[in-house]
Amino acid sequence: MTGDTIKPATAAAAPGLFDSGYARSRKELMAVIDKMRACGAAADLDLPTIVVAGNQSCGKSSLIEAISGIKLPRSVDTCTRVPLEARLRQGVEDEPWTCDVKIRQEGSDKMTTEAGTLEQAFGPRLTNPDTVEDVIRRAQLAILNPSVPSKDFVGYIIPSEPEEAPLGSTKQLNFSSNVIVLEITGPNVTDLTLVDLPGIIQNVGDGEDVNDIKVIEDMVKGYIEKDCLILLVLTMKDDTKNQKALLLAKAADPAGTRTIGVLTKPDTLIEEADKALWLAVAQNKKQHLNLGYYVTRQPGADALLKGITFADARKQEKDFFATEKPWSTLDAEGKSRLGTGVLVSFLSNELSRHITEKLPALGDQIELLLRDAVQELSKLSEEVSDNPASALLGLLTDFETSIKQYVIGGAGHAVTIQAINHIAKDLKIEIQKTKPAYFGHASPQPIPKYGGLQPRTEQDMQRELRKLMEDGAGRMYLDHMRLHIENCRSRELPNQVPDAALLKLIERSTATWEKLSVRMLRSVEPVVKQMLQDRIAEIFGQYEYGRLPSAVTVIVNNVLEEIGKRTLVMVTKLATMEPIPYTKNDHYLDSCQPAELSADPAGHAVAMQEALAALAKIGMAGVVEADLNKLLPVDEYEAEMQLMSRSTAYWKVASKRIIDNIPRCIDAELLTPLPKAIRTALLHQLDILGTTGPERCRRFLGESPSDVHRRKDLKDRVERLEGAKRAIDSFSM
Numbered sequence: 001m002t003g004d005t006i007k008p009a010t011a012a013a014a015p016g017l018f019d020s021g022y023a024r025s026r027k028e029l030m031a032v033i034d035k036m037r038a039c040g041a042a043a044d045l046d047l048p049t050i051v052v053a054g055n056q057s058c059g060k061s062s063l064i065e066a067i068s069g070i071k072l073p074r075s076v077d078t079c080t081r082v083p084l085e086a087r088l089r090q091g092v093e094d095e096p097w098t099c100d101v102k103i104r105q106e107g108s109d110k111m112t113t114e115a116g117t118l119e120q121a122f123g124p125r126l127t128n129p130d131t132v133e134d135v136i137r138r139a140q141l142a143i144l145n146p147s148v149p150s151k152d153f154v155g156y157i158i159p160s161e162p163e164e165a166p167l168g169s170t171k172q173l174n175f176s177s178n179v180i181v182l183e184i185t186g187p188n189v190t191d192l193t194l195v196d197l198p199g200i201i202q203n204v205g206d207g208e209d210v211n212d213i214k215v216i217e218d219m220v221k222g223y224i225e226k227d228c229l230i231l232l233v234l235t236m237k238d239d240t241k242n243q244k245a246l247l248l249a250k251a252a253d254p255a256g257t258r259t260i261g262v263l264t265k266p267d268t269l270i271e272e273a274d275k276a277l278w279l280a281v282a283q284n285k286k287q288h289l290n291l292g293y294y295v296t297r298q299p300g301a302d303a304l305l306k307g308i309t310f311a312d313a314r315k316q317e318k319d320f321f322a323t324e325k326p327w328s329t330l331d332a333e334g335k336s337r338l339g340t341g342v343l344v345s346f347l348s349n350e351l352s353r354h355i356t357e358k359l360p361a362l363g364d365q366i367e368l369l370l371r372d373a374v375q376e377l378s379k380l381s382e383e384v385s386d387n388p389a390s391a392l393l394g395l396l397t398d399f400e401t402s403i404k405q406y407v408i409g410g411a412g413h414a415v416t417i418q419a420i421n422h423i424a425k426d427l428k429i430e431i432q433k434t435k436p437a438y439f440g441h442a443s444p445q446p447i448p449k450y451g452g453l454q455p456r457t458e459q460d461m462q463r464e465l466r467k468l469m470e471d472g473a474g475r476m477y478l479d480h481m482r483l484h485i486e487n488c489r490s491r492e493l494p495n496q497v498p499d500a501a502l503l504k505l506i507e508r509s510t511a512t513w514e515k516l517s518v519r520m521l522r523s524v525e526p527v528v529k530q531m532l533q534d535r536i537a538e539i540f541g542q543y544e545y546g547r548l549p550s551a552v553t554v555i556v557n558n559v560l561e562e563i564g565k566r567t568l569v570m571v572t573k574l575a576t577m578e579p580i581p582y583t584k585n586d587h588y589l590d591s592c593q594p595a596e597l598s599a600d601p602a603g604h605a606v607a608m609q610e611a612l613a614a615l616a617k618i619g620m621a622g623v624v625e626a627d628l629n630k631l632l633p634v635d636e637y638e639a640e641m642q643l644m645s646r647s648t649a650y651w652k653v654a655s656k657r658i659i660d661n662i663p664r665c666i667d668a669e670l671l672t673p674l675p676k677a678i679r680t681a682l683l684h685q686l687d688i689l690g691t692t693g694p695e696r697c698r699r700f701l702g703e704s705p706s707d708v709h710r711r712k713d714l715k716d717r718v719e720r721l722e723g724a725k726r727a728i729d730s731f732s733m
Contacts, residue, residue, distance in 0.1 A: 026352045027090070030191050032731040033355055034087055034183075036362075037193075039723025040118040040716070043106055044369055045362060046227040048355040049193050050260075050347060053220050054233030054245045056199030059264030062298035063233060064196050066340045067347075068184060069310055070099070071133040072196075073140070082143050083179045083219070084136070084196040088189045097186035099126040101135050103143060103150055104179040118720070119181060123154040134158065136180060143178045145169035174208075175215050177222070192348050194231070197223060200244050217248070224252040229354055230259040231347070232289075236278045237268045240287060260350070261293035262343065266327065267300065267320065279326050283334060291350070294343040295327065314340060363728050370721040377714040380542060380707055388697035389688055396682055399539045399552075403675040406531050416531045420524055420671075424663040427520045431655050436476065436509050438644040440637075443477035458483075469508055481640040497639050505647040507579045510654060514575035517662045521571050524666055525564055528674070532556050545704040552682065559681045560674070567669040574661050578654045585653065592649035 037047055054060040061072045061080065068086050073079065085104075091097075101122045122139045126132055142153035147170040156167065165172070175198060198216050224230045232249045240246055253259045263282055269275045280286045282293050297317045299308050308316070321327045321338040336342060409417030443461075461483050468474045469484075476484075488501040536556065540549045583589055608625055615623045683689065687696055703711075 027191055028731055029352060029355045029359070030087075030089065030193065032359070032727050033193065034089075035727035035730075036724040037085070038104075038119050038181075039727070040104065040106065040720040041366075041724035044717055044720055045365060045724065046358075047362075048228065048351065048358045049195055050229045050231050050351055051223045052194055052196045052231045052233060053224055053249065054199060055235070055238075055243050056201050058199065058233045058235040058238075058243070058245070059296075059298060060196065060199060060233045063262060063264060063296060063340070064194065066296070066298055066310065066313065067190070067192070067194065067344055068182070069186075069189065070129050070182070070184065073133055073137050080196060080198045081175045082140055082198070083177065083223070084182065085179050086182045086184065086192075086194045086196065088192045088194075089183070089185045090189050090191050091185040091187055093187045095185075095187065096127055097129065097189070098184070099129070099132055100181075100183040101126065101132070101139055102181040102183070103139055104181055106177055106179055118723075120150065122150065122180075132182070136182075139180045141166055143176045143180070144173045145171065146173065146176075147171040174212050175219065177219055190344050190348055192344065192351060195223065195228075200248070202242075202244060217244070220245070220248055221252065224249060227358065228258070229347075229350060231262060232259050233262045233264060234281075235265050235268075236263055236274070237265045240281065246287065256289040256291070258291070258354075259289050260291045260347070261287070261289050263293055263295045264298065266295055266297050267324070275326055282337070292337065294337045294339075294346065295321075296338075296340045296343060297321070298340075359728070359731075362724075366721055366725050366728065370718065370725065373714050373717045373721065377711065377718065380703075380711050380714070388701050389693050391701060392686070392688055392697045395539055396679055396688075399535060399682075400675045400679040402535045402539060403532065403678065406535070407671045407674060416527060419527045420663070420666075423520055423523045423527070424659075426523075427516055427662060428659045430516045431513065431659055434509055434512060434651075435655070436505065436644075436648055436651055437474065438481070438648060439475055439477050440641060440644070441477060442479045469504065476644075478637045478640045478644075481643060482637070485639065485643065495639070497643055501643055502646060502650075503581065505643070506581055506650055506654075509647070509651045510579045513578055513658055514572060517571050517575040517658070518568065520662055521564070521568060521666055521670075524670065525560070528670065529557070529560060532560065532674075532678075543701055543703070545707065546700045546702040548700040551686065551700065555681050555685050556678055559678050563670055563674060563677060567666060570665050570669050571662060574665055575658065578658055581650055583650070583653050589649050589653055592652040593645045 033047055033049070036042075036045070037049075041047060052060055052064065056079070064084075064086065065072055068088060072084075083106075102119045103122050104119045122142065123135055126135065137158055138153045138156050139150075141156065141158075142148070142150035145153075145166055148167045152167050179195075197220050200216055200220060201213055204210050204212055230249050230253060232245060234240065234243055234246060249259050250256070261281075263278060266278070269278060277286075282295050284292045297320050299313045299316065303313070303316070317339055321335070327335075327338055330338070405413040406416045443464075461479065465480050465483050465487070468476055468480065484504070485497055485501050488498040488504060490498060490500070492498050533553070536549055536552050540552050543549065608628065611628060612623060612625065615621075686700070687693055690696075
């Protein structure tokens with residue numbers, strides 16, 4: 001290819017070329033995609049577009065020139081080395097032709113551009129198509145030399161011989177995925193968006209990087225594997241087997257549903273066999289594509305040297321197809337696919353259809369991606385504040401508040417208190433199991449002994465009583481109780497029950513209460529510790545890089561351990577007080593005297609009622625139970641029954657007290673002071689307010705480089721997607 005190109009027609013174009021008949025809605029559709037692409041949404045979404053792909057020297061640049069009406073750099077040193085996005089928009093008839101050149105950063109090759117810009121203007125607006133080629137050269141140099149601010153290349157004078165380090169560049173790229181954007185508006189411009197990619201190469205020259213082959217191929221794959229329309233440019237000057245672009249297009253679009261074939265350089269066909277071969281392709285009989293093939297013919301080298309206009313180029317193309325076989329002999333359907341004009345018309349309509357089809361799904365995809373990005377961003381640690389001490393104090397306040405909510409156990413924060421309530425219930429069940437098992441009659445006789453049944457001896461009774469008192473559990477009968485009273489007797493008067501008898505029974509029934517109380521405390525502590533660990537993860541978890549969660553965990557565990565020790569002292573004190581009889585609630589104590597300890601309470605009551613009824617029949621209706629009780633002899637086990645009754649009554653009073661007091665003590669001594677104690681310890685031990693506080697806080701709140709990078713990526717994505725959402729929302733209104 002020579003460096004010459006078609007001379008643009010600034011006032012007149014080929015008849016019919018730009019008469020695509022776009023409705024206003026179609027123009028708005030294009031504008032929506034333009035806005036989405038301008039905000040960089042192509043990095044996250046498959047935006048509807050037409051991607052031009054072909055081998056190097058396939059006539060791709062000539063085709064782009066014919067469609068866009070501008071000249072492209074095509075010399076060896078300035079051929080397409082970056083994606084070129086041409087946004088062609090038909091303007092108002094009386095308005096002049098304009099072109100805005102921009103640079104969009106999309107690849108991993110970071111450029112020195114203005115902060116926060118997705119698309120950066122490259123120089124002023126152009127009003128002469130003849131000036132576009134040089135601006136594209138400069139923009140490409142700016143992209144390929146990322147160490148130099150891109151704005152420095154706007155006025156760069158391109159030397160006749162390429163410089164190794166233009167403007168002192170310290171990094172030069174052979175190719176880049178960053179994009180040159182051309183926004184071309186004019187009365188004779190078709191509404192169309194094309195992305196022209198570097199031509200695919202299969203070998204490199206001396207001194208060139210062989211890796212460039214794969215770089216270009218990967219770039220082409222990256223574009224055409226998206227849900228775009230593929231404009232596949234094939235030159236008739238070479239066999240299809242030698243054109244890798246065809247293989248890549250088929251791999252990306254196996255069904256051929258979104259690939260449009262364009263056959264170029266039909267004037268190079270000499271042999272009839274070659275003409276027949278390519279005619280079969282043009283007629284979609286070979287290398288089948290659902291959207292078929294178009295054939296275009298661009299001016300040759302001689303015409304380019306003479307400065308042929310675009311209008312004349314289209315006229316020559318029309319004359320060529322009308323006179324040259326086999327094209328001139330095609331039927332109407334075949335001829336409808338000949339020429340640049342019909343190709344442009346088809347592309348504009350097909351792109352419009354493609355956008356209309358994809359836009360609703362794009363809206364849903366944007367909503368989903370935006371929600372996911374915002375959610376992921378919320379999980380990252382916040383950026384280090386300018387006032388880290390204040391930020392950390394805020395976190396400590398949040399931490400204290402969160403702990404309080406779980407200590408109080410309000411709505412949504414009741415899990416810890418609910419778990420402690422279950423533990424308290426277990427304590428109650430275990431305390432209730434310690435109720436004395438007294439029976440108001442003598443122990444059953446005889447007992448298994450010496451291989452048979454033998455009467456109890458005094459030695460048997462003593463042995464049983466000793467075991468009952470030591471174990472603190474088991475059934476005690478009246479004869480056991482009588483023996484117990486005798487064992488406790490010392491200087492008491494005859495028939496007087498020793499005080500020690502009651503004290504020992506109380507000690508027996510409360511012997512395990514200290515152990516049970518401590519067990520409750522030990523069961524509560526892990527629940528509280530887990531709650532605190534969960535709160536640490538919730539409030540401080542995102543600051544793992546600065547080891548803040550670890551530092552907080554050590555301090556919190558120490559506080560919990562210290563408060564736990566103090567609580568243990570109180571719990572133990574309360575539990576050890578209960579074996580010493582004490583109550584001022586004599587009314588409740590009296591009400592707890594069990595009636596069922598009499599020798600035969602049920603039978604006695606029945607007999608009493610029968611006796612009273614019989615007396616009433618003989619005229620003694622005024623007699624009551626108390627009168628008959630005076631006639632009864634004194635119960636020989638009266639003392640034992642009274643002792644059982646008093647012991648049981650006191651157990652009821654004490655058990656209710658400890659069932660309340662131990663959980664209440666744990667709540668008051670362990671849970672309630674915890675939030676404030678933890679905050680005080682954190683303030684002191686983290687040394688937030690000391691002279692080194694700000695630096696320590698900054699270190700605690702520091703984030704990993706990966707989080708910094710991830711946050712920037714997510715913020716950029718959110719910005720892109722929000723821009724894309726605004727574009728769709730504006731179209732929907």
